[in-house]
Amino acid sequence: MRDVETVRATLERTAEAISFSIGSVFEDLEKIAGAVTAAAFNARGVPRRSAFHFLKQDLADFISQHSGVIVGAGIAYAPGSLAEAPHWLEWWRAQPAGSSGEPRFVTHDLNPDSLNYYDYTSREWFTAPSASGKPVAVGPYVDFGGINVNIITLCVPAPTPHGTHILGGDLTLAKLEGVFLRALQLRDPSVVLLGPNGRVIASNDARIASGTLILDDDMRRVEESLDVSPGNPTRLPWKLISLRQ
Amino acid sequence: MQNTAISTRALDLLLLLRGSEPEGLGRADQVSYQIETAILMGILAEGDRLPTESVLAGELGISPITLRQSLAALRTKGLIETSRGRSGGSVIRRQIELTDTQLRHKLRDTSTESLRDLGDLRAAIASMSARLAASRADPQNVAHLMDLAKRHADTADERARRRMDSRFHVAVSIASQSSRLTSAALQLEAELMTLWWGHAEKSSSQSILAQQHMAIVDAIKERDPDAAAEAAELHSRSETEYLIEQHLKLTMQAGEDA
Numbered sequence: 001m002r003d004v005e006t007v008r009a010t011l012e013r014t015a016e017a018i019s020f021s022i023g024s025v026f027e028d029l030e031k032i033a034g035a036v037t038a039a040a041f042n043a044r045g046v047p048r049r050s051a052f053h054f055l056k057q058d059l060a061d062f063i064s065q066h067s068g069v070i071v072g073a074g075i076a077y078a079p080g081s082l083a084e085a086p087h088w089l090e091w092w093r094a095q096p097a098g099s100s101g102e103p104r105f106v107t108h109d110l111n112p113d114s115l116n117y118y119d120y121t122s123r124e125w126f127t128a129p130s131a132s133g134k135p136v137a138v139g140p141y142v143d144f145g146g147i148n149v150n151i152i153t154l155c156v157p158a159p160t161p162h163g164t165h166i167l168g169g170d171l172t173l174a175k176l177e178g179v180f181l182r183a184l185q186l187r188d189p190s191v192v193l194l195g196p197n198g199r200v201i202a203s204n205d206a207r208i209a210s211g212t213l214i215l216d217d218d219m220r221r222v223e224e225s226l227d228v229s230p231g232n233p234t235r236l237p238w239k240l241i242s243l244r245q
Numbered sequence: 246m247q248n249t250a251i252s253t254r255a256l257d258l259l260l261l262l263r264g265s266e267p268e269g270l271g272r273a274d275q276v277s278y279q280i281e282t283a284i285l286m287g288i289l290a291e292g293d294r295l296p297t298e299s300v301l302a303g304e305l306g307i308s309p310i311t312l313r314q315s316l317a318a319l320r321t322k323g324l325i326e327t328s329r330g331r332s333g334g335s336v337i338r339r340q341i342e343l344t345d346t347q348l349r350h351k352l353r354d355t356s357t358e359s360l361r362d363l364g365d366l367r368a369a370i371a372s373m374s375a376r377l378a379a380s381r382a383d384p385q386n387v388a389h390l391m392d393l394a395k396r397h398a399d400t401a402d403e404r405a406r407r408r409m410d411s412r413f414h415v416a417v418s419i420a421s422q423s424s425r426l427t428s429a430a431l432q433l434e435a436e437l438m439t440l441w442w443g444h445a446e447k448s449s450s451q452s453i454l455a456q457q458h459m460a461i462v463d464a465i466k467e468r469d470p471d472a473a474a475e476a477a478e479l480h481s482r483s484e485t486e487y488l489i490e491q492h493l494k495l496t497m498q499a500g501e502d503a
Binding site: 150172175184202206 | 313357359360361362486487489490493494496
């Protein structure tokens with residue numbers, strides 16, 4: 001019985017570490033979203049892109065402040081909300097570790113006729129928070145046409161009179177795995193950090209690799225299961241589970 | 246020490262390594278990288294003599310001036326030695342040995358996700374190579390595979406066994422008679438060579454890997470494509486899991502030290 005309690009305590013400690021780390025990212029992103037909403041209300045008529053010029057610096061600061069887990073961040077404007085273009089996306093990616101310098105602008109192909117067309121208005125990270133009006137962690141998913149690796153996007157809506165813009169922060173599974181493993185410090189039993197739809201975010205079992213779907217057989221062996229963020233499970237819909245041998 | 250000219254096969258493999266280099270290198274640096282990788286993988290060994298500059302430049306599709314820049318960089322690193330005269334030319338001087346610490350850091354910093362992704366591609370290449378080899382390998386190919394599998398099993402030194410494992414996998418792709426599969430296999434093996442493979446404390450896991458090699462060779466010899474593909478996929482998965490296992494251990498250790 002004592003073993004079971006120890007595992008439970010370890011899961012709780014790990015959940016807290018993850019929830020704390022992600023929670024602070026969400027809070028800073030919400031501040032930026034608040035500034036976007038305010039700027040839209042202050043603009044006369046339909047705002048131009050220049051109304052949101054402050055974002056470049058705010059997002060650069062945000063990326064460098066959370067470089068332990070964040071690899072990129074940006075804003076996707078509600079379709080038709082800007083005077084200049086029907087669709088507009090501004091995204092920045094952190095420079096690789098070790099090299100200094102400002103985050104670099106990521107170009108997306110917004111031409112609907114292109115094979116590589118990045119139709120952000122149909123991506124879950126845009127549609128989910130637009131529909132619910134609430135922050136949410138979307139993924140893991142492979143962002144083809146975007147950053148082309150497996151990521152999780154923390155999304156925060158910024159409602160304005162011209163539509164709801166979405167601010168996003170990209171976490172890579174690689175960085176999250178580090179947070180998870182260093183907090184967990186446990187090899188046995190198998191513990192899995194699970195995203196919605198049963199996708200594995202991280203695990204301490206080499207057989208259950210990041211980015212794969214957890215097998216039904218493994219789900220039948222679940223012993224302990226807890227919400228990573230019990231205070232706000234819609235924002236961070238992740239679970240930590242441990243498996244029976 | 247007698248220096249021997251490199252074989253046509255070694256030269257072919259060297260040429261197939263093109264494309265494995267990191268992005269953004271100039272042509273001279275790409276060629277240095279290609280030759281370094283070949284040394285790292287044991288395709289080029291100490292004492293091997295490279296072809297004359299004009300022949301090698303022609304094979305690599307670069308100008309002699311560019312080749313001279315590449316060779317100068319390798320000389321500076323002490324990897325090759327060049328002498329003038331009739332019996333002159335460039336000779337490989339030493340094996341590249343990455344330190345345990347370098348290999349460990351590289352494996353620790355490579356995420357489970359990218360190891361899994363690397364393993365996925367390796368399984369795809371290995372199983373298709375084995376499948377094709379089962380219907381295309383001639384007796385000579387099979388004998389060579391058998392020999393490599395045996396030498397791998399008999400090698401005690403960690404690094405040497407690792408190189409033998411790589412050569413085995415590349416040889417399966419060669420036996421499939423597909424140069425694109427071989428090129429892809431080579432490049433993957435080169436990447437895997439820069440990771441930490443641990444010490445064989447558990448001889449049982451080593452003997453399992455050796456048995457898996459034998460199963461692949463047997464299926465190729467029996468001309469059973471399905472069995473060959475299945476054996477190769479199983480083997481790739483085992484090796485990938487083994488690597489992820491080491492990565493998980495190293496990452497947790499790093500957390501304890503911090």
